[in-house]
Amino acid sequence: MGRQQKTKLTHPTPVQLPSGAWRCQVMVNGERISVVDRDPEVAHTKALAIKSGLIDRKKSPQIMTVGEAIDRYIESKDSVLSPATIHGYKKIRKNDLQELMGLRLPELRQEHVQRAVNQMAKKKSPKSVRNAHGLLSAALTMYYPEFVLRTTMPQKIRHEIEIPDMDEIAALLQASVGTKLEVPLLLAVWLGLRESEIRGLTWDCIEGEYLHVKQAIVDGEDGPALKGTKTYSGDRRIRLPEQIKAVLEQQPKTGDHIVTLSGHAMYNRLSRLSEKLGLPHRRFHDLRHTAASVAMSLGVPNTYTQKRMGHATDHMLKTVYLHTMKSKEDEYADRIDQAYDALLHMNLHIYTNKSQ
Missing domain, CATH: 1.20.5 (Single alpha-helices involved in coiled-coils or other helix-helix interfaces)
Structure with missing residues (x-):
């Protein structure tokens, strides 16, 4: 059974695991429940409490698995985080670090985490690994705070961002005139709006000479969802150029939203148009890079560009957009x-x- 216990404990009898922790098993409504703790007496006491109904096994962090802890963490954040963030968390929970999900929290060791991270790093990007590890860390901090992660993470890969030059932008804008892609392109390359912000624009966002960016549409688990801007600074007013105002005035007002295309539809239309023109393949977000880079190449102060782009600080300008x-x-x-x-x-x- 392992090393001799100091105190003779009645049934259920604690059994020492290879990890050094002690496991005590009880049957509740025909289901075998395992309680694991570093102290055999604590494991025994908790097991008896669960069997007698004094402890709800589903609410006791000490007997939760890693997967259950992550599930509870996601549930606790459901009303305060973006639907897209929650959707991303659930994808991580379903697909990543699966070898950890069945472990009870007291059984978890740093070696388990490091091995799982090593395996994930062979198949996915360093960013994906960090996201998964970040979710694990957040759940452990909430439900098993005594366990401190010291994981060695894969080295970040620096991606060189290629920005469409002005000739490419001119060709795209000219070819998009009169199409559903015209307005999204103008708002992205000229005003620097995010794709989600473009989708979230409603006709009441046009306030005289200004465009009020105050909301966004993101894709959550249950489909498109309307939310606030990404950051507090994302709620901003940008002066509308006369050319964009003229284009907006020509748009049919068939609903509340200015742009009715989904994010996927914008991407597909941009890809098809680029291919037709013989231009490089771009993400829709690359157009926003163009807006920042043009401003910087013209000598526009970072503080103004930061405000126009809706960044909380100039960190993104210095680390991502600081290229010409x-x-x-x-x-x-x-x-x-x-x-x-x-x-x-x-x-x-x-x-x-x-x-x-």
Whole structure:
């Protein structure tokens, strides 16, 4: 049964597991329930309490599995987190770190977590692994706070963001005139709106000379859901250019929303249009990158761009958007080359005069 217990305990008898913890099993309504604890007396007492109905086994963190803890964590956040976030959590719960889900919380060890992370890292991106580990960490913090994770995570992969240049944007805008893609393209590349913000716009968001970005539509477990902006700073007013106002005035008002396309439909239409024009494949979010990069290439202060884009801080501008379009890179490279070329010619002239 394992090492000798200090105190003789009656049935159910605690059994020591290879992990060092003690397990006590009882039958409740024909179901075998296991209680695990590092102390055999505690495991025995809890098992008796569950059998007698003094403890609801479904509400006791000490006998929950990892999967049950994550389920309860997701349920506890259902009314405060975005439907898209909850949907993402449920996908993680269903598909990732499955070798941990059946373990009781007191049985969980850092080695179990590290092995599960290692296996997941072989199949999925570092970002996906971090998201899954983050959900696990949040659930453990709430229901098993004495367990502190010290997991070594896979190294982040830096993805170079390619931004459509102005020629590409001009071609897309021209080809989209009169189509359902025209308004979403203008709002993304000119005003820097997120896809979810574009979908959330209603006609009352147009307030005179300004567009009030105050809500978004995201895809949750039960389909599209209307929510507030991504951040507090996301609720913003942007002055409407005359060209965009004119296009909006021509749109049919068949419902409350300005744009009736789903996120998937926007992506598909952009892909088909790009293919037709012989342009590189882009995500719809890449158009938002363009809006930020154009502002930065024009010397617009970060504080204004940050406010216009709806960021809470300028962190995203510095870490993600701090790059310029390829045409601008070439322009700056030409300036540097010309400066050094002039310097070398001047020095050559000085040396030539000295030699004479």
